[in-house]
Amino acid sequence: MVRAPKGTHDVLWPASSRWEALVAAFAGRARRAGFGLTITPMFEDARLFRRGIGGQSDVVNKEMYEFTDRDNRPLALRPEGTAPVVRAFVQHHPPVPWKAWYVTPAFRYEQPQAGRYRQHHQLGVEVLGTEDPDLDVEVIALAAGFYADLGLREIDLAVNSMGCAEDRPRYIAALSEFLAEHASELCDEHSERYGVNPLRVLDCKRPECRAVTELAPRLVDFLDEACAAHLARVRSGLDALGIVHRLEPRLVRGLDYYTRTTFEFSATALETAQNAVGGGGRYDGLAEAIGGDPTPGIGFGIGIERLLMACDAEGCFAALPHPPHAFVIDLTGGEQARDLVDELRRAGLTALRAYDGRSLKSQLKQADRSGARYAVMIGAEELAAGVVTVRPLREAGGEKTEQETVARPEITARLRELTGEG
RNA sequence: GUGGCCGUAGCUCAGUUGGUUAGAGCGCCAGGUUGUGGCCCUGGAGGUCGGGGGUUCAAGUCCCCUCGGUCACCCCA
Structure with missing residues (x-):
């Protein structure tokens, strides 16, 4: 792979x-x-x-x-x-x-x-x-x-x-001199190689080097x-x-x-x-x-x-979820979902849907998993009556609400109202 | 570049002194319920056991190599 x-x-x-x-x-x-x-x-x-x-x-x-x-x-x-x-x-x-x-x-x-x-x-x-x-x-x-x-x-x-x-050359000269005097006390890595770049020794975290550099000349004193x-x-x-x-x-x-x-x-x-x-x-x-x-x-x-x-x-800066406003469920072939999600998105709402003509149960499951606040369901009955069913998927503000029937032309306005995006 | 530990399903892991067809939980899909998610039950899909070589009647298991992950040195964000 x-x-x-x-x-x-x-x-x-x-x-x-x-x-x-x-x-x-x-x-x-x-x-x-x-x-x-x-x-x-x-x-x-x-x-x-x-x-x-x-x-x-x-x-x-x-x-x-x-x-x-x-x-x-x-x-x-x-x-x-x-x-x-x-x-x-x-x-x-x-x-x-x-x-x-x-x-x-x-x-x-x-x-x-x-x-x-x-x-x-x-x-x-x-x-x-x-x-x-x-x-x-x-x-x-x-x-x-x-x-x-x-x-x-x-x-x-x-x-x-x-x-x-x-300043730097004067300091490096002083530091080199100091390190030369204490070369035997430095760590294995630096005891012989401190001359290559003396400043590096200051960065070394090994206790031996730390002990030496603790007492070394300080660059701030050479400014x-x-x-x-x-x-x-x-x-x-x-x-x-x-x-x-x-x-x-x-x-x-x-x-x-x-x-x-x-x-x-x-x-x-x-x-x-x-x-x-x-x-x-x-x-x-x-x-x-x-x-x-x-x-x-x-x-x-x-x-x-x-x-x-x-x-x-x-334990800070946790990821914040972005729950969709609506998940459109279409049991009539998909055209309704295709058109409605587009309409909702044009209105500034976050709208998802299922694909591949899944069962109602499957689509509702996806809606639930998506975190969407409302499922908008369109089946044969709704299509014939020119309405959609809006089902709340989670409790908003601790209040539990029933699903409602909304006239198809009113759905975007109703969802904007329900989600407070109006 | 060097060293320790670790590689089994999408994820987290089990797998006995080598021994039938490699398992579990979670996740995914479907059904239970021909129009109602979460909870529950049932079933299903999904694996070159990281890869290659070797030992053996037999290797997920032992050996070698290699790749990757992880942690540390060095250094840096």
Whole structure:
């Protein structure tokens, strides 16, 4: 049997109704903050990601789905959402500040595990054209507010600053020196390889490394005046908006383009290893790195699958059913149902029907299963008399009502009245 | 890329030291009720036992390989 590729999954109805609601909630928040939906290609010139994300990152180095098309163009399925949006900005130079939101699949060749897939989906925003720290606050507040909209309470927000191009080399030098002195205390993985990318060691979760990095020099102590002031303004802004967060000097995100503000949201209710439900930061050098004018930018990505896992863990954001208004039952051959569902739908009602000329019992069973509030029955008697029978299928407001006979021309109006859709 | 655990019906699972024609519950279909759903009863459909190879008189069961799922490392959403 042909199955979905490893690490991918289907989201079938009705489970997908949660996705609809999730995206709608995010779109609403984004729209209110001045963001517009942005759609960019699912695949890009592979060089965009190499230059943008960075050649030494794992994402580019060993996780990209790369291929060449029939004209030998080097292409890659997008492993993340930021670089393509920044590319679109550079290509079209819209007026700044440019605020874009997106929802997109992302592809990474990984070993699947809880909360990690080869195709996952992200919601995100990007803003190009300003380095105002109040914007950082606004962007973080957007994500935080969205989590709250879903009913999530157990969200940890870690914030750090990666400094700028001047700060970073000074810090990396100091960190390397420190790690060299403590190399023997690091975990097996890093004791000999800390030099490749010293910042990575800060990310290591092994107790040995944690113990060492606990005492390591902190990037925040190496910030120049402007970067320090920027971070301070971001933090005071978060405080002012009541957004609880903590400074995490070891927060080093795996994509190379980050500068200054970085942040990560974790769902502490998740007991799985992958509990980061959103992350992002500033990337003031990215536009230039991919060939555009120097333009500051900031954004975040939120993983939909992990977010829903977090909602499950907290028991919030349950799927809401969408019960149909009516289920049309036709015992006379189907023409009546064909015409009536069309009429009801034109009137704005949700109308379903059965097919294949099933028995009354079978059709009523389907009507019941559909969750419809009313069955509209048309048999030989109704057809001859020019009426339909409207049968309530569930108690509305605790009140039990009897089925009634309605003149055929009146049925749409009657159903609108009964369902309160008038 | 590495390691642990697991693959039997659409779903959740049972299947004895290898031994007739592989089962249950739920779901689906039909009938009981030739025009009344849910509850109940009866019946039915549905399986290359993940795939391939091997051992054996005999393999769902044992062995090898492989694919997939799952969890973890790495890293990220």
